[in-house]
Amino acid sequence: MQLIKLNDHLWEIPQQGAMLVSGRIYANARMIEELRDDPALTQVANVACLPGIVGHSLAMPDIHWGYGFPIGGVAAVDATNGVISPGGVGYDINCGVRLATTSLEFKAVEPHKHRLADALFAKIPAGIGSEGAIPGLSRNELKRVVTEGAQWALRNGYATQRDLDHTEEGGRLAGADPDRVSERAYQRGSKQIGTLGSGNHFLEVSRVDQIYDGELAEAFGLREGRVTLLIHSGSRGLGHQTCDDYLKLVGASMARYEIRLPDRQLAAAPIVSPEGQAYLAAMAAAANFAWCNRQVMMHLSEQALMEALSVSPRELGFALVYDVCHNIAKFEEHTVDHRKRLVCVHRKGATRAFGPGHPVLPEALRDHGQPVLIPGDMGRYSFVVAGLETAMRETFGSSCHGAGRVMSRHKAKAEARGRDLRLELEALGVTVRAHTRAGVAEEMPDAYKDVAEVVQVMEAAGITRTVARLKPFIVIKA
């Protein structure tokens, strides 16, 4: 794959063959060397073939081999002439992260961390072979969940208005149509509200370990030494099935619309087509399910913190910093070729990172730029960064979403053989509670890039400003 260095942190795959635009990858020299023979670069080029794509097919520095799109991929298509690709959103529609702060000091909580870990582990269902946190929802109630998103949680006592104000899209993506979600998707999701799921999903209790920008940290409510809660989860089986349903529907329509793409997983339909509109309505429904899911889990976690540590709501001082989604397609206005255009931005393992002053940001955060939450691995740290104006010009207001894997799950399990990772992590000060050994092995710290390097590339490129670093001391996994 031909790569042209544009500067120290940006590389280009020139437009060639069926590519409609060039590809651009944010990475440093060391990262790009590791990527040279990686299928992820071919995937960047494949995405550049999507009809209606504008700007560049982009990849963030946490890029790695996905299916169809690379993980870390961003593609904006014209809202009128472009296509929507269910694979460009992924199976876990609105997989995302939320971060809450507390008034608790790490040194006061640390002696009780095993009790707290047990309480969180007991309170947050993994979602396999167990009832969800809210069992027995009728089909009509589930339809309200997918229509209302986090607003359903607010109506039912699992959220505050402030929580919704600090959630991307207010926790509800417009245009959801519950009748576009299949019966099978409802079946898969029916017991899964308030469940974590497995894979790379987690719930983490951390401490604010380092502040890089005091003003932004203060604005986000982050103070050194304070305890925070980070949740990474998505739309569970309802979203997975929705993607599968529409990959099939959209894939079958491609010949009719004369769309030819190099990877079947990229299947796409014109946004304005019946298939495209149906997918967007179902995707919004699944996205709303995910926001409700994360909101309910956060509520349960807040209860677990109060019970395990015997503190009042006032003493806990629990407050949501922000909730971001990193698998989504959204209609946004961006400047392309010197003019404002409505585009549909696919973010597949990439986070919205709007800069200061953007009108969609809540008033309390508008002057500071959007908080962007970048989880690392369970042994090291995660970062909070803020979107900058450059992101609006270069990446359709997008940034990285995590560390990015460097080791396959298969290899990680082999590396973990004969080791007790829980003991190793405990020695590092991280208490892990997990339902499966494989879940810990596959997610071992060595399996990931150092997220600090990923964040540094985004900062060097002017996409985000680093605000604070979080160090985990409790990790809950399925």
Place this chain on the structure above:
Amino acid sequence: MAARSTSPDNSDTPFYREFEHTGDTGIELTAPSRGELFRRAAIAMGAMLVGRETVVANLERNVTVAAETDADLMHDLLAELLNLFVVDSFIWRDAMVEEWEGTLRVTLRGEPFDPTRHDFRGEIKAVTYHQLSVEQGADGWRARVIFDI
């Protein structure tokens, strides 16, 4: 067209090989016949979800799928099986396959999933179409499937 059935194999011979995929999990399967390939795929999926040695084969469930190509049959079969586990909480140890061109009928032998007794190995979100292939070669049949984990 006449159906052919494939008898179950109760050995613990590995039915599949995981190949390196950075983000998710990919498997390769080989088999002497088309029916045996689908049977091994069904058993492989069960084994990826739950440790096979902990599953007792005392109940049967049937799954029928139809599709135009063998690759679609593979996708649709594994997607149906995933649904059987996630929605119906059924886990299997063995499978038998009856095959026609464009249609498979798979009989699974297993039991209800019990998280307190079974060795659950982690969720599979979906069966992807990325690099999905089912091919007949000179030395038998071969398939490649990537799962979203």
